[in-house]
Amino acid sequence: MRQLKLIITILFLLLAISACSEDNPVENEAADPAEGLTKIAEYSFSDTLATLYTDAEIETGYCKFYLKLTKVSDNSPIENAAVSMKTLMDMGTMKHSSPMENPASNHAVNGLFECAAVFIMSGMWEVTFVINEGSEFTTSLDVSATERVRNIVGSDDKTYFVTLIEPMKPLVGMNDFEVCVHQRESMTSFPAVEDVNIVMTPSMPSMGHGSPNNENPVHKQNGHYLGKVNFTMTGDWLVELYLSRADSLLVTSFDITL
Amino acid sequence: MNTKIIYLVMISFLTVASITGQRQIRGEVTDAASGKGIPFANVLVLKENIGAACDENGMFALNLPSGTHNVKISAVGYQPETMLINGEIKYNGELKIRLKRKTIELSEDVVIYASEEPSKIEGWLNSTDDVMQKAEGVSLQRRGNYALEPSIRGMSAGQIGVVVDGMKIFSACVDRMDPVTAYVEVENLRKMEVSKGAFDLTQTSGVGGTINMVTQKANFSTPLSVQADMGYESVSQLRRFGGEVNFSNANLAVRGTYSMKNSSDYYAGNNAKIENSGFNKNNYTLNFTNKFNNNHSLEFAFIGDNAYDIGYPSLLMDATKALSQIYRLEHKWNIPFSALQYVNTKIYYNRIDHWMDDYKRDVTQRPVMTNMYMPMFGKTRTAGAMAEMLFLENAHNLKVILDLYRMSAFADMTMISVFDDVSDMYLINIGDAVLNNGAVTFDYNWIPSGKLRFRVNLRYDVSFRNIHNKDARRLLEGYWNEKIEEKKYGAFSFSGALEYEFLKGVAFRLALAQSERLPTHIENYGFYLYNYTDNYFYTGNPNLKTELSRQIELSTEFSSSSYRFSLSAFYNNVENYISGLLQSEEFKVFENISSAYLTGGELSGKIDLTSGLKFSAGLSYVYGYNREYDEPLPMIPPLEGNFALHFFGNGYRFSFGGRFAGEQNRIASATTSEDKTAAFIVFAFRGQIDLRDYAELKFGVENVADKYYNEHLAINNLPGRGRNFYAGISVLFDKLF
Numbered sequence: 001m002r003q004l005k006l007i008i009t010i011l012f013l014l015l016a017i018s019a020c021s022e023d024n025p026v027e028n029e030a031a032d033p034a035e036g037l038t039k040i041a042e043y044s045f046s047d048t049l050a051t052l053y054t055d056a057e058i059e060t061g062y063c064k065f066y067l068k069l070t071k072v073s074d075n076s077p078i079e080n081a082a083v084s085m086k087t088l089m090d091m092g093t094m095k096h097s098s099p100m101e102n103p104a105s106n107h108a109v110n111g112l113f114e115c116a117a118v119f120i121m122s123g124m125w126e127v128t129f130v131i132n133e134g135s136e137f138t139t140s141l142d143v144s145a146t147e148r149v150r151n152i153v154g155s156d157d158k159t160y161f162v163t164l165i166e167p168m169k170p171l172v173g174m175n176d177f178e179v180c181v182h183q184r185e186s187m188t189s190f191p192a193v194e195d196v197n198i199v200m201t202p203s204m205p206s207m208g209h210g211s212p213n214n215e216n217p218v219h220k221q222n223g224h225y226l227g228k229v230n231f232t233m234t235g236d237w238l239v240e241l242y243l244s245r246a247d248s249l250l251v252t253s254f255d256i257t258l
Numbered sequence: 259m260n261t262k263i264i265y266l267v268m269i270s271f272l273t274v275a276s277i278t279g280q281r282q283i284r285g286e287v288t289d290a291a292s293g294k295g296i297p298f299a300n301v302l303v304l305k306e307n308i309g310a311a312c313d314e315n316g317m318f319a320l321n322l323p324s325g326t327h328n329v330k331i332s333a334v335g336y337q338p339e340t341m342l343i344n345g346e347i348k349y350n351g352e353l354k355i356r357l358k359r360k361t362i363e364l365s366e367d368v369v370i371y372a373s374e375e376p377s378k379i380e381g382w383l384n385s386t387d388d389v390m391q392k393a394e395g396v397s398l399q400r401r402g403n404y405a406l407e408p409s410i411r412g413m414s415a416g417q418i419g420v421v422v423d424g425m426k427i428f429s430a431c432v433d434r435m436d437p438v439t440a441y442v443e444v445e446n447l448r449k450m451e452v453s454k455g456a457f458d459l460t461q462t463s464g465v466g467g468t469i470n471m472v473t474q475k476a477n478f479s480t481p482l483s484v485q486a487d488m489g490y491e492s493v494s495q496l497r498r499f500g501g502e503v504n505f506s507n508a509n510l511a512v513r514g515t516y517s518m519k520n521s522s523d524y525y526a527g528n529n530a531k532i533e534n535s536g537f538n539k540n541n542y543t544l545n546f547t548n549k550f551n552n553n554h555s556l557e558f559a560f561i562g563d564n565a566y567d568i569g570y571p572s573l574l575m576d577a578t579k580a581l582s583q584i585y586r587l588e589h590k591w592n593i594p595f596s597a598l599q600y601v602n603t604k605i606y607y608n609r610i611d612h613w614m615d616d617y618k619r620d621v622t623q624r625p626v627m628t629n630m631y632m633p634m635f636g637k638t639r640t641a642g643a644m645a646e647m648l649f650l651e652n653a654h655n656l657k658v659i660l661d662l663y664r665m666s667a668f669a670d671m672t673m674i675s676v677f678d679d680v681s682d683m684y685l686i687n688i689g690d691a692v693l694n695n696g697a698v699t700f701d702y703n704w705i706p707s708g709k710l711r712f713r714v715n716l717r718y719d720v721s722f723r724n725i726h727n728k729d730a731r732r733l734l735e736g737y738w739n740e741k742i743e744e745k746k747y748g749a750f751s752f753s754g755a756l757e758y759e760f761l762k763g764v765a766f767r768l769a770l771a772q773s774e775r776l777p778t779h780i781e782n783y784g785f786y787l788y789n790y791t792d793n794y795f796y797t798g799n800p801n802l803k804t805e806l807s808r809q810i811e812l813s814t815e816f817s818s819s820s821y822r823f824s825l826s827a828f829y830n831n832v833e834n835y836i837s838g839l840l841q842s843e844e845f846k847v848f849e850n851i852s853s854a855y856l857t858g859g860e861l862s863g864k865i866d867l868t869s870g871l872k873f874s875a876g877l878s879y880v881y882g883y884n885r886e887y888d889e890p891l892p893m894i895p896p897l898e899g900n901f902a903l904h905f906f907g908n909g910y911r912f913s914f915g916g917r918f919a920g921e922q923n924r925i926a927s928a929t930t931s932e933d934k935t936a937a938f939i940v941f942a943f944r945g946q947i948d949l950r951d952y953a954e955l956k957f958g959v960e961n962v963a964d965k966y967y968n969e970h971l972a973i974n975n976l977p978g979r980g981r982n983f984y985a986g987i988s989v990l991f992d993k994l995f
Contacts, residue, residue: 172686173732174739206630206680207673209844213739230736232786235673235683257681 033077033111034068043137047072050129050137053112058141060119061148062165062180067113067129082106083113086128089121098125099161099182099190101222118163118182118190119143120151147255156248159184160193162241164254165224170231172258177217177229181243192223196250199242202229206236217241234258281324283343285353287316287331291650293595296357299333304340305908325951326479331355335708342479356594361655361703362713362757362767365453365468368392382911382946382956384491384984386444390469391917393452394860394876397895400972401790402570403494403524403979404537405440409971411454411828412856412880412894413466416778416836417805420469421461423559424604424644425586426695430612430636431577432669432687432780432787435570439471441563441582443517443541445487445500448474454860455809455828456753456773459717460659460701463751465775465807465832473559476511476545477504482992487517489986493960493979494524494536498986513545523569526977527966534569534576534618553593559586572976573790574624575616575632584608599648607641622676626793629676636669636688657701666692667779668727689730691783693723695776709759714752721747721776725783725800733785734800742800745782749774749804763818769811774804781836781848789838790973791892792930794846796838803850806833820866827859835884837929851886851929856894874915875901887928896922896935896970909948916941922970933975938967940978952993957985 037053044050053066065085069078084102088095099118103109119125122145128138148164166178177200181193198217203210217227231237236257243250287299295316302309303320306327310320322343332338336357343353368389383389387406390396398406399414410418420438421427427438451470453461461468477483487500500517518540524532541564547557561584568577588604615633622629642663649656668690673683699717706712724744725731735742753771760766777799780787784798813826835854838846858880865873877899882891902915918939925932944958964981972978 171732172729172736173734174736204683206675206677207627207683210842212737212842212845232733232736233673233683233685234681236681 034066037066040141041137041139043139044072045131045135048078048131048135050131050135052129052139056168057144058119059144059146059148060122061146062163063117063119063143065115065117065127065129067115067131068111069108069113069131077108077111079108079111080106081108081113082130082132083115084130085115085117086130087117087119088126088128089123090126091123094187096187097190099163099180099192099223101192118149118161118180120149120161121145150252150254152250152252154243154245154248154250156246158248160243160250161190162243162250162252167229167256170229170237170256170258172231172234174213175229175231177215177227177239178224179217179241180222180224182223193245194219194221194223196225196243196245198225198227199244200227200229200239201242202231202237202239202256204233204235205238231256231258281322283320283322283353285318285320285355287312287318287333287355287357289336290356290358290594290599291652291655296333296336299331299336299357302330302332304328304330331357333357335705336360342477358650359653359655359703359705360711361705362711362755362769364458364713364753364755364769365451365470366393368450368452369448382944383444384489384986386439386442386447386450386471389444389447389450390439390452393450394862394878395454395880396452396469397898397969397971399434399893400969400976400978401435401572402537402568402976403521403532403535404539404565404568404570405435405437407434407437408439408469409893409895410452410467410469411830411858412882412891413464414893416781417464417466417775418468419462419464420471422471422561422584423473423586423588424461424470425584425606425608426462426640426642426663426665427582427584427608427610428638428640428665428667428779430582430610430638430667430669431580431614432634432636432784433573433614433790435568435573435577435614436580436582436610436612439469440565440580441541441561441584442471442473443500443563445502445517446474446515446541446543446561448472454826455769455811455830456751456771456807457715457755457769457809457811459715459751459753459771459773460657460699463697463717463719463749463773463775465773465805465809465830473543473561474513474515474545475557475559476506476513476547478506478511478547478549480504480992481506484991485988486991487986487988489956489984491521491982491984493982494521496521509549511545511547514543516540516542525980527961527964527980529964529980530966530977532571532977535571537565537568539563539565539568553591555590557586557588557590559588560584570614572972572974574619574627574788575614575634576618577612577614579613580611582608582610597649597651599650601645601647603643603645605641605643608639610638612636626788627673631674631676632671633674634669634671634687636667638665638667640665653705655703655705657699659697659699659701661697661699662695664692664694665779666690685786686727686730686733687785687787688779688783689725689727689733689785691723691725691779693721693779695719695721711757713755713757715754715771717751717773719747719749719751719774719776721745721749723747723779723782730783730785734783734798737785737797738800745800747776747804749776763816765815765817767811767813767815769809769813771807771809773807773809775807776804777802777836777848784848786845789846791932792838792846793844794838794840795844797841797845797847799848802836802848803834805836805850807831808833821864823861823863825859825861828857830856832856835886837884851884853885854883854891855885856880856882856891870905870907872904872906873901874904875899881924884926884929887926889926889928890924892926892930892932893971894922894924896920896937911946912944914941914943919969935968935970935975938965938969938978940965940967950993951990953987953989955985955987957983959983 041052049070051068101116130136150162161182167175211230215228217225240253297314299312312318454467482505485502502515504513544560549555565580586606591601669687697719704712751773755769757767786795809830811828815824834850839849860878862876882894897920900917904913921937922935941962960982
């Protein structure tokens with residue numbers, strides 16, 4: 001009986017403590033905008049500290065970068081700056097760039113300037129960030145290989161890059177599906193392609209069936225196409241994409257394993 | 259406890275030893291509602307051919323020989339009662355027997371247990387499946403040599419209700435390998451109540467009917483009985499062994515049973531061996547009843563059933579293990595001579611687990627799921643409470659039944675390729691579907707005269723259901739492209755019947771019903787469930803409507819002391835019929851199709867030719883039509899029948915008869931892919947001999963001509979069993995010494 005009372009008392013105390021802590025969450029004076037991101041480089045100019053973050057492994061495919069700029073003198077965030085990026089792979093006999101995306105505006109979003117690159121092959125890449133047309137810094141990244149970028153030649157003899165962005169962590173059931181499509185105009189120019197029509201068919205080759213309610217990806221912006229893919233069980237899935245553009249037809253596929 | 263048992267055993271031996279001669283029993287037969295004596299009621303000691311008639315006040319006196327006897331008490335306009343009476347031990351004083359007025363019987367009993375009239379007992383049959391087949395209008399779906407699944411008047415699965423002592427139990431296997439009838443062995447069955455159609459709504463609102471398996475209870479009439487059974491069946495080299503112990507004193511009775519069966523592969527006719535058709539199972543039960551006084555009793559009952567390595571030759575895989583535990587606690591409160599006659603309350607819980615796989619099969623050669631092993635698991639858990647009370651007042655009686663239960667179900671499968679470079683696949687077939695159901699039923703009888711009877715059933719079911727597994731929810735939401743919310747169903751069902759006896763022994767009955775059947779958890783929430791009859795994968799539909807059935811039945815009965823004929827005809831119109839609708843290649847989804855109807859009837863007759871010689875026969879037919887697809891409904895049995903000649907006398911009983919079915923050419927092709935089935939007839943001989951009063955032999959030959967045949971309801975044309983010689987013996991040890 002005494003033990004029971006003790007247990008009940010302890011339970012009440014625990015309950016009270018947990019209730020208190022839920023009611024009064026500890027307020028951060030200022031949430032760090034880079035919370036949860038991985039820092040990959042840091043560089044300081046006269047009164048500016050540039051810190052570069054990413055949100056995933058540095059791998060071939062679509063890779064996002066987040067640049068945080070801080071005024072060193074008073075440690076205040078810099079919200080307005082013209083940020084752009086360049087990528088370069090030096091293969092000895094030739095050099096080439098890759099598709100990339102610069103921030104949509106000169107204003108930081110949640111304190112960060114968002115850029116992205118599509119690493120079209122693995123190896124050492126040099127990534128340069130230019131800040132306000134005068135300051136720049138370069139960092140070298142060792143990009144490991146994945147199967148998320150497809151390099152295909154269309155029936156118009158042009159070279160296209162189709163990159164799988166979502167799902168990164170596929171789950172059974174409905175998933176967001178996102179690809180981006182770029183075209184190689186030259187070794188340094190990879191513009192986004194915004195006018196392809198995409199038909200997507202997921203299937204399980206070992207089972208010989210597909211899944212219902214998939215939505216074909218349609219263009220959103222900057223060569224990004226959004227749709228829905230439904231995985232009805234775990235296992236090896238093959239997502240086939242038929243991209244058509246004027247007279248050109250591209251066929252490619254991605255293996256996705258749940 | 260131990261000393262109590264020893265004491266009890268000693269007392270019982272002493273009592274048995276002291277029995278000699280006869281004793282006079284006095285008694286009174288009264289109307290259960292009024293308490294008044296029933297004039298000229300009959301009291302008959304079965305097997306002994308002695309009896310007595312009551313006087314004008316319902317009083318009787320009877321000289322009862324030593325031992326325990328089945329005594330049947332009957333009176334015109336009343337439901338007969340059969341009871342076990344042991345003159346020496348319990349009924350030294352006056353025996354009070356209360357009879358209830360005869361109401362309309364909407365269900366048919368197949369009686370197994372020996373306390374009933376011997377010529378009606380079907381306990382000499384080998385299995386629960388054989389017992390089900392005794393009811394006209396019940397057909398069996400065969401997947402192997404184990405646990406056949408019942409179909410009533412062409413309806414099965416979710417359309418019919420199968421309950422054990424009123425308890426809801428749900429099969430765990432999504433491929434219907436484990437029908438609920440598998441869990442009650444014939445030795446443990448007292449009777450099977452079969453109601454066809456939706457006229458009797460007291461158990462479920464199943465549009466097709468209900469089978470209630472009433473189990474054997476602990477027996478108060480003998481201080482101790484110990485019985486052992488063993489038997490053999492040649493067709494599958496089935497070995498069976500079982501035992502039963504029952505002891506009781508004035509307030510307490512306990513019965514425990516154990517049985518085991520081992521079966522190898524069976525042979526169809528013409529000596530065709532059916533591979534992968536063996537099974538092993540054991541079953542144990544415990545029943546514990548305590549009477550607190552004359553009016554209160556508490557019963558605890560447990561059934562455990564374990565089956566291993568069960569072959570399903572007509573399916574892609576075999577069950578490796580099927581475990582079930584069924585618990586029930588029931589309180590009975592009898593209130594004699596009052597408006598409220600009794601209140602029975604029970605709570606119950608059951609858990610069913612089922613594992614199956616295809617590791618023993620050659621998966622590289624099969625047409626579906628080639629090169630893929632697919633072990634599957636399924637489980638259900640059901641907890642429920644029921645309360646039943648009966649109000650009696652002269653010509654009126656009203657039964658009120660409250661029925662609550664909660665069931666949860668889970669099932670999954672892994673697909674393992676024979677090739678190493680293919681990742682394993684995993685799928686949740688039923689992701690923690692939870693159904694919370696409640697129902698209230700009013701069963702009202704009005705008996706204005708000895709010739710005219712009315713019965714009305716009203717039932718309202720509510721159900722709240724949802725799925726709780728996160729991944730399964732994603733699967734279903736992905737499939738339906740919408741959010742799945744908790745689903746609520748309300749379903750109202752009602753039926754009415756009137757029965758009129760034109761003359762003595764000529765009765766006519768009209769019954770009408772409208773019933774709404776709730777979808778099953780599989781029909782709502784199943785995902786990619788493989789159906790062996792049409793080779794499609796089925797997905798549940800969380801938005802299904804209830805299946806609505808309107809039915810009419812006309813029946814008539816002619817009977818005398820030496821014959822009984824009955825004829826029934828029914829018409830059943832079903833709206834929102836739940837059926838698989840083709841979605842894409844290989845896949846179907848459960849939908850409410852606009853309408854279907856079933857019609858047909860049963861005919862049965864029994865004639866006493868001379869004393870000890872009886873002829874019985876039955877015939878049933880169902881015609882099912884799917885209006886949406888303009889084709890026959892699937893899985894409809896053809897014209898079926900049986901006949902038998904019975905010879906019986908003191909201590910022996912023999913029968914020779916046949917079972918036949920016509921060809922079935924009316925088959926579904928749009929909703930499923932069925933084959934036509936040829937007609938067949940098989941003959942059987944059965945015998946039962948009592949060796950003194952301590953042993954009983956049963957033996958027989960089934961499919962005497964070793965005919966190779968398959969029934970229309972056999973999945974993938976699995977043939978029926980070939981010639982089967984069987985023999986069994988049961989010994990009552992307490993009588994032996």
